[in-house]
Amino acid sequence: MIEITQGGSPIVLGMPHTGTDVPPEIWDKLNERGQALADTDWHIDRLYNGLGLDVTVVRTPIHRYVIDPNRGPDDASLYPGQNTTGLCPLTDFEGFPIYHEGQEPDADEVSRRRALYHAPYHDALSTELARVKAKHGIALLYDCHSIRSVIPYLFDDTLPDLNIGTNSSTSCGQFVERAVETRCRAAQDYSSVLNGRFKGGWTTRHYGQPAENIHAIQMELAQSTYMDETPPWQWRADKAERLRPVLYRILNDLTELLYERQQR
Structure with a gap:
């Protein structure tokens, strides 16, 4: 079920929200808003395809409305006090219900989905990060995301184009954060922010252990x-072909930095 493309470099691209698969028994419980799948990270796998410089890619085809792999298995809020969605979302990004009334998943159903769809994705991520670290002595999880640029329920005003998340500079080494931030700031015609509205989801926070030479960073693109x-x-x-070189340069810079660290 989990799609894995193994590469030889120290970088692993995580893609938890590009999938649109919904099992039939869950699909029938979704209402019209839920079946629209509006909150997909549309085309992210296509956007990054071919940019990776021999990176590993871990992707789940399951839609985030089934279960969100970027939430912790305990469903603790990533942004206390702010509107967000949970492990098995009950609302969309506008705050509207996505299930027919009375068809929402109960605790047993959440547990079932966690075992079937959440755990395999993270088993794959863990395995690939361990593999590349064993090879290089260092690993970087680059978590690939996108979201609509205007969603009043989640954030005010218009989101910057390039949103870097490092859990307030704790999920990766300063050299990783600085390289990505510098490259984003140098990208003409694109706005960027470090640890703004999106500081990195559970994936970034969970895997980022820079003291153990496992670094994690999230890139949330405005769609x-x-x-x-x-x-x-x-x-x-027309838009994608302007953006892809920016993403390529980010990944290229990170690759060179990681190989330099490997040689120390």
Whole structure:
């Protein structure tokens, strides 16, 4: 079920929210808003395809409405006091219910989904990070995300184009954070922020152990940088081809830095 493309470099790309698969027994319980799957990280796998410089990719095809792999298994809030969605979301990013009334998952169903869909994704991530660290002595999880640039329920105003999350500079070494922030700031025509509204999800916070030479960083892209933000959520080649070189340079810089660290 989990899609794994093994590479030889120290970088692992995580893709927890690009999938659109919903098992039939869950699909029938979703209402019209839920079945729209509006909160998908549309086209992220396509956007990063071919940029990776021999990176490993771990992707789940399961949609986040089934279970969100970027939430902790205990479903603790990542942003206490702010609107967000949970492990098995009951609402969309606008705050509206996504299930028919009375069809929401109960505790047993959440536990079932956690075992079937959440655990395998993280088993794969853990295995691949351990593999590349064993090879290089260092590993970097680059967590790939995107979201609509205007969602009043989740954040005020318009989101910056490039949103870097390092859990307030704790999930990766300063050299990783500085390289990505510098490259983003140098990207003409794109706005960026470090640890703004999105500081990194559970994945970044859980795996980032820089003292153990496992670094993690999240990149949350505003979807306006590469696609239409309204249904049918179309890929915009004109926008994507301007953005892809920026992402390539970020990954290239990180690759070079990690190989330099390997040689020390």
